Amino acid sequence: MPSIIQEGQIVEVEFEHPINKNLPRTNIIGFEIPLPLVKGLIEALIDEDSTQKPEISIMQTEEKEGSPKRQITLDRVLLSKFYIYKRTKQGQDTFGFLEQKSTKIISDFKKFVKNVDKDELIDFLVNSLGHTLAHLFLIFVSAELEIGQENLLYLYKQDNQRNVLIVAIAENSTWGSLDIITHAINKFQSLDNMIEKFLETTLSFLENHEKDLEKFAQAQAFKGDSKLIAIAEKIKQRYENFLENELVFDISTFLNQLILSGEDEEITEELEGTINDIKELHQRLLDAILVSGINTCIDGCTACVMLEKGCTTPLIQNIVLSRNLVTWFLNVIRGETQISVKGKIILPRIFSIAEKSLFAVSPYLDEDGAQLLAETAKRGVKVILLTNKQFAMKYAEILPKDKVDIYTFKKPVHYKYYIIDDKAKVITSQNLSSLGSINTFKFENLAQRNIEDIKRQELREELVEPFRVAS
Structure with missing residues (x-):
């Protein structure tokens, strides 16, 4: 206990009735x-x-x-x-x-x-x-x-x-x-x-x-x-x-x-x-x-x-x-510093933050990536996926049809990024595939107008087309 000479063993004191003070x-x-x-x-x-x-x-x-x-x-x-x-x-x-x-x-x-x-x-x-x-x-x-x-x-x-x-x-x-x-x-x-x-x-x-x-x-x-x-x-x-x-x-x-x-x-x-x-x-x-x-x-x-x-x-x-x-x-979340890490460590955590929407641009997709999208969609998050047609055809059955909109590229692209709840953009070298590999991730805060412009540009008819699963 505190004393004049400040010596002796440290002890913990627990009050039988905790002292609480309610504040407005x-x-x-x-x-x-x-x-x-x-x-x-x-x-x-x-x-x-x-x-x-x-x-x-x-x-x-x-x-x-x-x-x-x-x-x-x-x-x-x-x-x-x-x-x-x-x-x-x-x-x-x-x-x-x-x-x-x-x-x-x-x-x-x-x-x-x-x-x-x-x-x-x-x-x-x-x-x-x-x-x-x-x-x-x-x-x-x-x-x-x-x-x-x-x-x-x-x-x-x-x-x-x-x-x-x-x-x-x-x-x-x-x-x-x-x-x-x-x-x-x-x-x-x-x-x-x-x-x-x-x-x-x-x-x-x-x-x-x-x-x-x-x-x-x-x-x-x-x-x-x-x-x-x-x-x-x-x-x-x-x-x-x-x-x-x-x-x-x-x-x-x-x-x-x-x-x-x-x-x-x-x-x-x-x-x-x-x-x-x-x-x-x-x-x-x-x-x-x-x-x-x-x-x-x-x-x-x-x-x-x-x-x-x-x-x-x-x-x-x-x-x-x-x-x-x-x-x-703070430098990471403000986009001043990028990190290099396995996708399986960071992507599931990032996607779990989404409450309303996830906009995913990923030219490549594998089963682990498709499962990650499916788990996100099953929580009630509206998912839009842009990927290559071959992967859409291969993994579309894994994705809930009523909660995931799939678009396929008409021309090859190599960039990847993910937008969470129309608030934050994650720019990365990580596709929704090979999640055990090391890739870079960088966060970017976006104004609402910028997000709408990004989506509008990506979904232009000359760039992508809606993917329909055959009945």
């Missing part, structure tokens, strides 16, 4: 993201066969300025977070975990990776994404609507009944009378405009933050007296030992492990004659980190997404938040 609808504002899309993109990110994975700078510089940075893919950073989360019992036994020597942790991590539960990992990362978005949304709402952070609280939840990830901000003031929705509409003209502004502002902020980190690291690296450089080299060697095994610690976790495991005493012995004692080592650790070139903000720090107050997991914010995951995810 106008006091809560937020957005929803289709859960299948979130899970599909995260599964694509962690899939071993996926390519074009984002890379995270771990060592900002090498031996001299301008030399290549040490990088590791985002999925390995996130796997490291999940490992620490599990081994610290969700942050409740962090000290017990960090008291272990680095060799023991690395050995255990290798075993963990071989037996990791993919579904549990995806669930952890969905929550990390929602949690981080909620932090960022709270910061945005507070700044844009000029409401103190202490008067707001954030919410995020996987709603499996409605199949959405919910991110929201609610009033947390004593008066309980803020009309956040009207305030937002007055400021942005519409809630859609507000969300678009949030995405734009957040991405710009996070990307500029990354550039600032690089400049800061370059300015600090390899500058200091001989003692500081010697300490930095010893720290760097130990940190790189983790990196060689693809285990990534943030600076806070790494330094705590160094001290709690007693490896700081080993460094003191190794530097005997260079530094006086372990006290001097401790005094210079933070400066040594800067000189070593290790990224001080690998995946979340107080300058970007962590909250001083109000976090539901204050002790392990660095583990359960991920600014890099948010940056990648």
